[in-house]
Amino acid sequence: MPGRPLVVIGASAGGVESLRAVVRGFPPDLPASVLVVLHTSPGGTSVLGSILDRSGPLPATTVKDGDHLRTGHIYVAPPDHHLTVSDGHCVLSRGPRENGHRPAIDPLFRSAVRVHGSAVVGVVLSGMLDDGAAGLATITRHSGVAVVQDPDDALYDGMPRAALAVCGSATVAPADKIGPIIALLVGEDPTPDAEPADPLLQHETAIAELNMDELNDSHRPGIPAGLGCPDCSGALFAVTEGPMTRYRCRVGHAWSPDSLLDRQNTAVESALWMALRTMEDKAALHRRLAESALDRGAPLTAGSNISAADELSESARLIRDLLAREPPGQG
Numbered sequence: 001m002p003g004r005p006l007v008v009i010g011a012s013a014g015g016v017e018s019l020r021a022v023v024r025g026f027p028p029d030l031p032a033s034v035l036v037v038l039h040t041s042p043g044g045t046s047v048l049g050s051i052l053d054r055s056g057p058l059p060a061t062t063v064k065d066g067d068h069l070r071t072g073h074i075y076v077a078p079p080d081h082h083l084t085v086s087d088g089h090c091v092l093s094r095g096p097r098e099n100g101h102r103p104a105i106d107p108l109f110r111s112a113v114r115v116h117g118s119a120v121v122g123v124v125l126s127g128m129l130d131d132g133a134a135g136l137a138t139i140t141r142h143s144g145v146a147v148v149q150d151p152d153d154a155l156y157d158g159m160p161r162a163a164l165a166v167c168g169s170a171t172v173a174p175a176d177k178i179g180p181i182i183a184l185l186v187g188e189d190p191t192p193d194a195e196p197a198d199p200l201l202q203h204e205t206a207i208a209e210l211n212m213d214e215l216n217d218s219h220r221p222g223i224p225a226g227l228g229c230p231d232c233s234g235a236l237f238a239v240t241e242g243p244m245t246r247y248r249c250r251v252g253h254a255w256s257p258d259s260l261l262d263r264q265n266t267a268v269e270s271a272l273w274m275a276l277r278t279m280e281d282k283a284a285l286h287r288r289l290a291e292s293a294l295d296r297g298a299p300l301t302a303g304s305n306i307s308a309a310d311e312l313s314e315s316a317r318l319i320r321d322l323l324a325r326e327p328p329g330q331g
Helices: 015-024 048-055 105-116 133-141 158-166 175-186 199-208 257-295 299-324
Strands: 006-011 033-038 060-062 074-076 082-086 089-093 120-124 145-149 171-173 223-228 235-241 244-249
Touching (some): 015 175, 033 105, 048 060, 048 074, 082 199, 105 199, 120 175, 133 158, 133 235, 145 158, 244 257, 257 299
Parallel strands (some): 006 033, 033 074, 060 074, 120 145
Antiparallel strands (some): 223 235, 235 244
């Protein structure tokens, strides 16, 4: 297959401006299809297609399931749907969330490799955490090429730095230089894919596409991790792929290390707020009981309730102190 006919781009926080800068640098005759995933709110309305359509010479649209891939066209994932590619067309699904997102970047990158092997250009732009790193590593492992926005140029450098940590061979550039770089890369003939058939790649892409045979298959990759899935509380299995270890549960939710830590921090904070509310409610109840006991002339009962209320208030103060601190690894 001459050239690299598929470009896949992932972005998150700060990614709209990065994407606009990238598409401004595309030539009007780019000989490749471009697919874009930007993390979006599930209930939102996607306007990214129209934004990118106005930002550069290539037409851009929000994907509809079954859209056929055309060269020189930009396809944008809609909210709350994974975007993958299969046999020359786009596939939308509401498969399990990955890294807490749907659409997620990794499923798109994996599906691109499944179809086009080494003839893929993968791009990671501004964003927090590490979605896209595993998918980009899959692209390079199958002899595709990787481009990463310069972390110093990104509004949020988490995703670019995570991608570079596992793809040291990636081309690094500011967003406004990436469009011309992609144009050069898609014109090159790809290196033959030296990676053997990859059952894990096929399996994980099928899960994202909500393939029920894969979801119901009892033979899952990975080993028990001794951790619970933040989305469904099911057991997580550690899956090692190249330089990364990721986690996936029985029903398909997938987590990169940074995304899992971030969601665990959120769960801890929620539990602390619930404990704080419960303690303050109990302290308030003990004070009411103390007042009632004093009205009845029962000072011992009143004193016992006041002591209990004071202990709960002190415990609540300690929890407030915990909530005021930055989670480990942040700040």
